[in-house]
Amino acid sequence: MCRPTAPSFATTIQSLDFTVMMQWRGGLDIAEGSTISSGDEDGGAPLDRKGDKLANAGEYNRRHNRVLRANYDMVSAVAIGPVVQGDKAAPEKTASINETHVLDLAEIGGDETTGGDVCIEVKCPSSLTQKRSLGKGSEKKGGQPAKVGHRYAFGNTEEWYRRSILGCKRQGRRADGPLNHGTGRGFVQREDGQYADALRKGSRVVTMIVETHGGVTPHALSYVGYLSGRARSARARDSTVYGRSRTSPRSFYTHHLQRISLAAQLGNAKAIRLSLRARKLKAFAARGGARA
Numbered sequence: 001m002c003r004p005t006a007p008s009f010a011t012t013i014q015s016l017d018f019t020v021m022m023q024w025r026g027g028l029d030i031a032e033g034s035t036i037s038s039g040d041e042d043g044g045a046p047l048d049r050k051g052d053k054l055a056n057a058g059e060y061n062r063r064h065n066r067v068l069r070a071n072y073d074m075v076s077a078v079a080i081g082p083v084v085q086g087d088k089a090a091p092e093k094t095a096s097i098n099e100t101h102v103l104d105l106a107e108i109g110g111d112e113t114t115g116g117d118v119c120i121e122v123k124c125p126s127s128l129t130q131k132r133s134l135g136k137g138s139e140k141k142g143g144q145p146a147k148v149g150h151r152y153a154f155g156n157t158e159e160w161y162r163r164s165i166l167g168c169k170r171q172g173r174r175a176d177g178p179l180n181h182g183t184g185r186g187f188v189q190r191e192d193g194q195y196a197d198a199l200r201k202g203s204r205v206v207t208m209i210v211e212t213h214g215g216v217t218p219h220a221l222s223y224v225g226y227l228s229g230r231a232r233s234a235r236a237r238d239s240t241v242y243g244r245s246r247t248s249p250r251s252f253y254t255h256h257l258q259r260i261s262l263a264a265q266l267g268n269a270k271a272i273r274l275s276l277r278a279r280k281l282k283a284f285a286a287r288g289g290a291r292a
Helices: 015-025 061-077 158-166 196-200 218-232 252-286
Strands: 083-085 105-107 118-123 204-209
Touching: 015 252, 061 083, 061 105, 061 118, 061 218, 061 252, 118 158, 158 204, 204 218, 218 252
Parallel strands: 118 204
Antiparallel strands: 083 105, 105 118
């Protein structure tokens, strides 16, 4: 067992999960999949030895829910109002906060400046996908987000998800042609995001985008810092349960940021292992199961 920060259940990582995390981050072959031959995968197609396809094979809830729980713990520790989670099975429960999308998390009255609600939408995408967008857009809809992760951090994820969550304002004229990402000129069609209703009501919307490598976007980091400032306030409470080890972080910011980053990486590793297990069972069945 590996204990990177503190001897507690929340930061204890099983050795097999930790191994997959490190191999995937380092671009190495996933050793746990070495027992599957190339001919056993998808009718003879080569096996995804690096784990990129395995991580994006539809097992998104595992990593998303882990990051969501880490955010719930962070917000609840210093909340000044009720903290609620959305329920996709019963969207009417949180429709009064946001009608246009079932929210992930909200702190009622959590904006200390305006007294409005704070909505947090969690996304845990992988930057390593085959889907690519050059951002050329179209004459009708104008410019579109581009996948530019080879140029700067979060270039494959942040713009895409911020637009889907927050929407975007209209820019330029249709006659100018679609937005040119190189010059910043051109047409972009106005688009409402998932939290259009909450924004109209004056709520603050936080895009908590955490990539599967553990990277946290600047806007999300800013919100963690905002809550950290609240935790340091003389009149605030902080119910965070910090680690007991001498190496455990004692600051609100570091503690919760580590938990959020770990949640994404660990959820991704478990998803890869789950996909591998399913493929092993499929290969085993294809060979007729165990033979005497």
